Amino acid sequence: MAQNEDTPQGLAFAVTAYVLWGFLPLYMKLLSHIPPAEVVAHRVIWSVPIAGALLFFLGRTDSIKQALTSPKTLLMGCITAALISLNWGIYVWSITSGHALDAALGYYINPLFSVFLGAVLLGERLTKLQLAAIALAAAAVVVLTLDTGSLPWAAIGMFLTWGLYAFFKKSLPIGPNQGFLLEVLILTPPALAYLAWLGPSNHFAATSYDTWLLLGCGIVTAVPLIIYANGAKLLRLSTIAVLQYIAPTMIFLIGVFVFDEPFGQARMIAFPMIWAALVLYSVALFRNLRAQKATP
Numbered sequence: 001m002a003q004n005e006d007t008p009q010g011l012a013f014a015v016t017a018y019v020l021w022g023f024l025p026l027y028m029k030l031l032s033h034i035p036p037a038e039v040v041a042h043r044v045i046w047s048v049p050i051a052g053a054l055l056f057f058l059g060r061t062d063s064i065k066q067a068l069t070s071p072k073t074l075l076m077g078c079i080t081a082a083l084i085s086l087n088w089g090i091y092v093w094s095i096t097s098g099h100a101l102d103a104a105l106g107y108y109i110n111p112l113f114s115v116f117l118g119a120v121l122l123g124e125r126l127t128k129l130q131l132a133a134i135a136l137a138a139a140a141v142v143v144l145t146l147d148t149g150s151l152p153w154a155a156i157g158m159f160l161t162w163g164l165y166a167f168f169k170k171s172l173p174i175g176p177n178q179g180f181l182l183e184v185l186i187l188t189p190p191a192l193a194y195l196a197w198l199g200p201s202n203h204f205a206a207t208s209y210d211t212w213l214l215l216g217c218g219i220v221t222a223v224p225l226i227i228y229a230n231g232a233k234l235l236r237l238s239t240i241a242v243l244q245y246i247a248p249t250m251i252f253l254i255g256v257f258v259f260d261e262p263f264g265q266a267r268m269i270a271f272p273m274i275w276a277a278l279v280l281y282s283v284a285l286f287r288n289l290r291a292q293k294a295t296p
Helices: 008-029 036-058 062-068 071-096 100-122 128-148 153-169 176-201 208-232 237-243 246-258 265-294
Strands: none
Touching (some): 008 208, 008 237, 008 246, 036 208, 062 071, 062 176, 071 100, 071 153, 071 176, 100 128, 100 153, 100 246, 100 265, 128 153, 128 265, 237 265
16 A cells, blocks of 8 residues: 655665665775676675565565466566666666766666656656756756767666666566565576686685675665665655655765766766756656645
8 A cells, every 4th residue: 555654664764775875886886896797697696595585584475486487477577687687787887987977867867767758658748847857857968978979878778777677667566575586586597607607707706805795795785675665665755756866966976076086067067957857857746746635
């Protein structure tokens, strides 16, 4: 049942998850010497025991058994698993190769892309404020493209994969925690095959430092997702919409002040345009929710 009011527990869960995601670049930067594909493989493999233990503790393993025997659910799980693995790969590459600001940009644009998807795929009518927000975001991408001579592919890849992942995730007929376990279970065979193919060049067990970092990938991947999934059920949509800006803002600040990534004139123009677009998006969202509440 949807939660119509915010709860302190839900707020604590959601803020914790977004703050953990905001600090994640600091951890991923420690893995800069390891290829992104290898990092993603370990994110998948070591997430399985954590997600599995949670469902076992909650007594919700039956739905996983049913999902694994349902061709339709498995197919949809394969789609969402492919999208989340691509998103993780782009994210890890962005952070470890000095493009954290592109990752932040992608996450900022994501809610606007979700609104666009709703209009294109679901026939939802866009308000003038929503149209203006999408136009501002598109203009910001144009500014960055003109400055560098190429599209900001990392940012585009981030919001495309995450937006489509969220869209198709709604079609999974199981809960978010069960869905996450299903996805990492689907991804585990190719992840193990890739690590086996790497052979001696696999960084796992090469040094104790690398081993512990790669083992930790499961914790930093699964824990925030599980915390968020439980918090989202205890908050209003409008609250979640505002809180989702925490993570990209932290990534942005870390990229500029910790990683010392260049913040040139084009970004000084593009990022305020994105922030203005998000203000318009938020205003449109609150108006829509207020109108729905006023309708008997």
